[in-house]
Amino acid sequence: MKRINILPETTHIPVVNHKRRRLWMIFSIIVGISSLITIVIITKIILRKQKTTTTESTLISLFTITTTSAMTEFRRFKRNNETIYAIWNTTASGNSTPSLPGEEIGTYYPSEPPEAVFDGNLNTIYTNHGICSAHTIELSKLCGVNTGLYFTMNSKLFVLKRFYIAVRRHSLQRDPLTITIEGSNNKISDLAFGYSWTLIYNGDSGLMENQWEVSHYEEMEVNNSSPFRSYRFLVSSIREKSTSVSYAEFVMIGQYID
Structure with missing residues (x-):
């Protein structure tokens, strides 16, 4: 019985490098996690600054009001x-x-x-x-x-x-x-x-x-x-x-x- 070759002679089956693929996946995961952590940190810093600014503004406002009120009493x-x-x-x-x-x-x-x-x-x-x-x-x-x-x-x-x-x-x-x-x-x-x-x-x-x-x-x-x-x-x-x-x-x- 004659064996038939279904692949052309010029076609080559690539050899998959599983180790390289695994390293690439790990790297992608690390980059993703790092990006997420960076975003969280930046968000916290912005919120903290906004809170501090609001607090300082409130304190300044209260101080101004108190001082003005005290002065108008005299x-x-x-x-x-x-x-x-x-x-x-x-x-x-x-x-x-x-x-x-x-x-x-x-x-x-x-x-x-x-x-x-x-x-x-x-x-x-x-x-x-x-x-x-x-x-x-x-x-x-x-x-x-x-x-x-x-x-x-x-x-x-x-x-x-x-x-x-x-x-x-x-x-x-x-x-x-x-x-x-x-x-x-x-x-x-x-x-x-x-x-x-x-x-x-x-x-x-x-x-x-x-x-x-x-x-x-x-x-x-x-x-x-x-x-x-x-x-x-x-x-x-x-x-x-x-x-x-x-x-x-x-x-x-x-x-x-x-």
Whole structure:
């Protein structure tokens, strides 16, 4: 029987290299897994950055809101027909001695009353002679010392947090250098007595350095968290020898309590 060759003589059966195919499959799997891992890592990094950015933005936003809110809580006291009492021969925790208009010892110039410090006008001033008078020949650094004012707010309780004093330049020697500030919640009839007052500030007026511009002043911090309805302001020293103490504005900054 004749054997028939079904393959052409030029046809060759390829020899399959199983080892090479296996290595190629392993390599493909490794590349695939590596790509997947890389994608997962990159995705996590992106998500983490987005989360961090969102958190930081939220924190910044909250901080901004909190800061703005805190700042808007502070307001400047504006006089609303409050009676301002001028005083002299008075020290912190001591009884208040009334000061009257005049040019003698214990008086203030009639045209320069205590109300001037709350009128928002730098051209008006409060001048008090204290133990001296307008006619004193021998100038002294004690003139105008231990003078000041007190008043009761018609509005809500007020927490004093900061203040500044503005002065006029024609009377540099009369600048108050050190002051005291006290608060009280006692009734008005008791405010003449020292026991009514609580000391909340004793120190620099913010005018220690020479102030050559009327608008230049230093805002001072008051370490106080107590609300008061009444406040007393006293001068404890002046810049140079003079016949009195003078200042244009006493600006109180703080929070009103409902």
